[in-house]
Amino acid sequence: MFTTTRAQIKVNHSALGYRAVTAFRFPHAPSQTPIHRILTGKDINSVSPAQKLHQPVLCSQLEVILLKWVRDCKHYNMPVVTDATIRVKAEKIREVLLSHASPTMSTNLCAL
Secondary structure, X not given: OOOOOXXXXXXXXXXXXXXXXXXXXXXXXXXXXXXXXXXXOOOHHHOOOOOHHHOOOOOHHHHHXXXXXXXXXXXXXXXOOOXXXXXXXXXXXXXXXXXXXXXXXXXXXXXX
């Protein structure tokens, strides 16, 4: 079984900090707290698949249009970008896409 000692973690922090400075041309090494969180954090693939963050994209066209809308709202400092407004906008985009969709795309959109 693999175990990590504090000395090994400290060496890893220092080595990673040095690597960040040299590889990414950082002006100084990152603090040890973010490095520690990365080293000891949960594996992103082990997170619950029920979370929306890890759901597969069923319609890339909807995703692209929605992302452009969110970016435009943020660019113009519109305070309307909330979870609820994003869901409503996504549903409106979905309805428009369904009305012009191919059979394969319709199947993916209906699954949403």
